Amino acid sequence: MFYQLKVAEEKDLARLLDFVERAGLSSSGIELMVDYFVMMENGEREVVACIGVEPAEDVGLLRSLVVSDTLQQAHILTLFQSIQTLAEQKGLKQLFLVTNKEASVQFLQLMGFTETNPEQIPKHLLTNEHIQSSMKEENTKIMVKSS
Known part of the structure; x- marks a missing residue:
C-alpha cells in the first residue's frame, strides 16, 4: 500500500x-493550528494517521496521535x-508529550524522548x-525532546 505524508x-x-473525532480524541483547537499537523494518507487520499504539535511560545506539545491499525511501526x-x-521549522526548541501507555515509552525513547517531571515543564x-487533564490519569509519564 502506498502512503503519503x-x-x-x-x-x-x-x-x-x-479522523481525530472517530478515534475518540478531542479535536478542540485543531482548526486554529491545522498547519501544525502532519497527516498520512493512503492511495485513495483517506487519512490513515495524524499527529499535531500545539505551540506554546518556543515549545510544543504533541497531541492527537491517531494511527490506523493498518500501519506498521516504520510508518x-x-x-x-x-x-x-515540522516543529523545528516552526521554531520550537522542545517537544513535550504526555502518555499513560507503558508500551509506548520504549518507542518514544528510541525517538529521542526522555522522561521528565512536571517541574521541568515550562510554566x-x-x-x-x-496536560492538565492527562496528568490526572494513572501512570502518566511526561516526556521531552530538545531539537
Missing part, C-alpha cells in the same frame, strides 16, 4: 477533524520524524488543557 492545510481540516516512525521536522505549558 503531508502537512495539513485548511482544505484538509474537515477530513482531519473527522509511525516516519510520522514522528515528520512532526519533529506556560503547564496551563495547557491537555
Whole structure:
C-alpha cells in the first residue's frame, strides 16, 4: 500500500477533524493550528494517521496521535520524524508529550524522548488543557525532546 505524508492545510481540516473525532480524541483547537499537523494518507487520499504539535511560545506539545491499525511501526516512525521536522521549522526548541501507555515509552525513547517531571515543564505549558487533564490519569509519564 502506498502512503503519503503531508502537512495539513485548511482544505484538509474537515477530513482531519473527522479522523481525530472517530478515534475518540478531542479535536478542540485543531482548526486554529491545522498547519501544525502532519497527516498520512493512503492511495485513495483517506487519512490513515495524524499527529499535531500545539505551540506554546518556543515549545510544543504533541497531541492527537491517531494511527490506523493498518500501519506498521516504520510508518509511525516516519510520522514522528515528520512532526519533529515540522516543529523545528516552526521554531520550537522542545517537544513535550504526555502518555499513560507503558508500551509506548520504549518507542518514544528510541525517538529521542526522555522522561521528565512536571517541574521541568515550562510554566506556560503547564496551563495547557491537555496536560492538565492527562496528568490526572494513572501512570502518566511526561516526556521531552530538545531539537
